[in-house]
Amino acid sequence: MAESRAEDVPRSSSRAPATGGFARGDVRLLSGGFLLFFLSSFGQTFFISLFSDDIRTEHELSHGTFGGLYTAATLVGAFTLVRAGHVIDHHSARAVVRVTVPPLALGAVAMALSPHVAVLFAALVLLRFFGQGMMTHTSFTLMGRWFTHQRGRAVSVATLGLNTGEALLPMLAVAVAAGVGWRSAWWGAAAVLAVAGCLLPLLFARERRPSGGTEGAAVTAATAPTWTRAEALRDPYFYLLMPAVAAPALIGNTVFFHQAYLAELRHWSPEASGSAFAASAATTVVFNLAGGHMLDRLTALTMLPYFLLPLGCGLLVLSSADGQWSVFAFMALYGVTNGLSLSLFGATWPEVYGVGHLGAIRAVVVAVLVCAAAVGPGVSGLLIDGGVSYPGQIAAMGVHCLAASALMLRVTRRLRTRGRTSRTPLPQ
Numbered sequence: 001m002a003e004s005r006a007e008d009v010p011r012s013s014s015r016a017p018a019t020g021g022f023a024r025g026d027v028r029l030l031s032g033g034f035l036l037f038f039l040s041s042f043g044q045t046f047f048i049s050l051f052s053d054d055i056r057t058e059h060e061l062s063h064g065t066f067g068g069l070y071t072a073a074t075l076v077g078a079f080t081l082v083r084a085g086h087v088i089d090h091h092s093a094r095a096v097v098r099v100t101v102p103p104l105a106l107g108a109v110a111m112a113l114s115p116h117v118a119v120l121f122a123a124l125v126l127l128r129f130f131g132q133g134m135m136t137h138t139s140f141t142l143m144g145r146w147f148t149h150q151r152g153r154a155v156s157v158a159t160l161g162l163n164t165g166e167a168l169l170p171m172l173a174v175a176v177a178a179g180v181g182w183r184s185a186w187w188g189a190a191a192v193l194a195v196a197g198c199l200l201p202l203l204f205a206r207e208r209r210p211s212g213g214t215e216g217a218a219v220t221a222a223t224a225p226t227w228t229r230a231e232a233l234r235d236p237y238f239y240l241l242m243p244a245v246a247a248p249a250l251i252g253n254t255v256f257f258h259q260a261y262l263a264e265l266r267h268w269s270p271e272a273s274g275s276a277f278a279a280s281a282a283t284t285v286v287f288n289l290a291g292g293h294m295l296d297r298l299t300a301l302t303m304l305p306y307f308l309l310p311l312g313c314g315l316l317v318l319s320s321a322d323g324q325w326s327v328f329a330f331m332a333l334y335g336v337t338n339g340l341s342l343s344l345f346g347a348t349w350p351e352v353y354g355v356g357h358l359g360a361i362r363a364v365v366v367a368v369l370v371c372a373a374a375v376g377p378g379v380s381g382l383l384i385d386g387g388v389s390y391p392g393q394i395a396a397m398g399v400h401c402l403a404a405s406a407l408m409l410r411v412t413r414r415l416r417t418r419g420r421t422s423r424t425p426l427p428q
Contacts, residue, residue: 026154029146032093032203033158036139039101039196041165042108042189043131045253045373048124050173054182059117069121071374077129078370081137085363086229088141089356093204096138101200104130105193112186128370136162137366141359144350152295155346156288162342163285226356229364237418240411241348242368244404247308248341250372251315251397252334257377259327262390268324276331283335284342291343300347301416305408307344311337312401319395352415 041047048070056066088096107126114120139158147154176185232238255262263269294303314333318326345365353361384390 026147028203029142030154030157032097032200033139033143033154034161034164035196035200035203036097036135037159037161038165039104039193040131040135040139040162041169042104042193043127043129043133043135044162044165045132046166047169047173048127050170051177051182051185054177055114055120059114059120061117067378069117070124071378073121073124074128074132074370074374076125077133078367078374080129081133081363081370082367083363084134085137085366086357086360088138088359093138093142094201096134097200097204098197100130100134100138101193101197104135105190105197107131108186108190108193112183112190114183133366133370137359137362140346140366141362144346144358144362145355150296151347151350152292152300152343154292155295156292156343159288159342159346160285163281163288167281226354227361228357229360232353232357232361233364237352237411237415240407241304241352243400244304244308244408245345245348245365246368246372247397247401247404248311248337249369250376251311251401252338253373254376254380254397255315255318255330255334255394258380258384258390261384262318262327262394265390266322266324268327276327279328280331280335280338283332284339287336287339288342289339291340295343295347300344300351301412303340303344304348304412305405307337307340308401308405308408309337310334312398312405315394315398315401319391319398 052066055061059066061069103126107123107130110119110123110126114123139161140155143154143158144151173185173189176188227235291303291307310333314330314337317333318330320326321329349362349365350358380390380393383393
């Protein structure tokens with residue numbers, strides 16, 4: 001990667017305002033973060049799953065075989081991200097996107113061709129690693145590194161790219177697939193990515209140096225020590241944060257993966273159950289934006305003990321109420337937690353461990369989230385096969401959310417105390 005290191009890139013001429021909104025020059029960088037999240041859609045489960053029936057029919061795969069391929073590709077991408085995620089700490093954003101977008105486009109081309117199962121698996125690995133993995137990891141890391149007292153709003157603006165992809169791309173992809181075939185939809189995705197590969201380096205031509213700031217997350221970020229990844233992985237609080245941080249990925253994927261089974265158990269209309277996603281989409285966008293403003297006035301550590309409470313309550317309602325209204329209530333409450341988490345996860349790690357090695361530390365976090373999202377549906381399916389009540393599993397996940405929230409009250413209190421008394425990592 002023959003580019004200048006991130007720390008050697010010239011200072012942007014646009015200075016962030018001390019208070020209020022973003023500076024004019026920040027719009028370009030925020031647009032880049034938004035596009036990274038939008039383009040990650042091509043490697044996300046919601047997009048790939050649109051073609052699962054066509055892929056299985058084309059390659060004569062069973063549900064279990066295709067699911068196994070998908071899980072294996074997801075895990076390969078997660079473990080690769082642990083090794084490669086640190087590049088964003090040592091190279092400019094422009095250099096990173098130059099080597100990230102083309103392989104994602106190649107994954108779309110491989111999916112469009114996929115003459116053999118081996119090519120299909122390679123396509124899934126490229127899509128999952130460079131799309132769902134590196135694209136979101138890069139955007140989260142850059143927003144956390146570039147913005148200080150506006151970090152929450154910056155992350156919420158960037159993550160709206162994923163919300164936009166979820167709202168627009170499925171309809172477009174289904175229309176294209178119905179008109180000219182599913183492979184043509186992937187050729188279209190490759191074309192979009194090829195154009196983006198030319199545009200994104202221009203948006204990231206200059207890096208941003210965050211200004212100070214005197215309130216909210218800025219105070220925490222200003223005093224946060226700079227931890228290396230090795231030091232963070234030796235810190236017990238890193239692992240104590242995981243029961244809360246990984247919960248939305250694990251629970252969301254598990255519930256969505258088995259939603260048809262729950263509808264069958266409850267004798268619900270599949271069409272009505274599908275329409276409940278609109279409730280989730282609406283609350284996700286609203287609380288993503290609201291969460292960004294809240295983070296800038298408070299801190300991630302202040303909000304962390306509470307963001308799982310709506311999800312926990314929604315799970316308990318879904319597990320105990322037989323009426324179809326319960327799935328709408330769950331999806332709305334899930335959207336609250338999901339919206340808050342999008343901003344929260346971008347701000348938690350720089351607050352706790354600083355920004356010096358943020359990319360390397362976040363790579364491990366993203367890998368954990370990806371593994372949780374991949375393993376949850378499989379474990380739940382095995383429990384169902386073993387005769388364990390699925391509504392009972394949903395209730396257990398709700399109890400986990402409430403217990404994790406209680407744990408976060410103690411963990412965040414101690415982290416704030418540690419932050420006030422030490423500017424360097426504690427000896428291990």
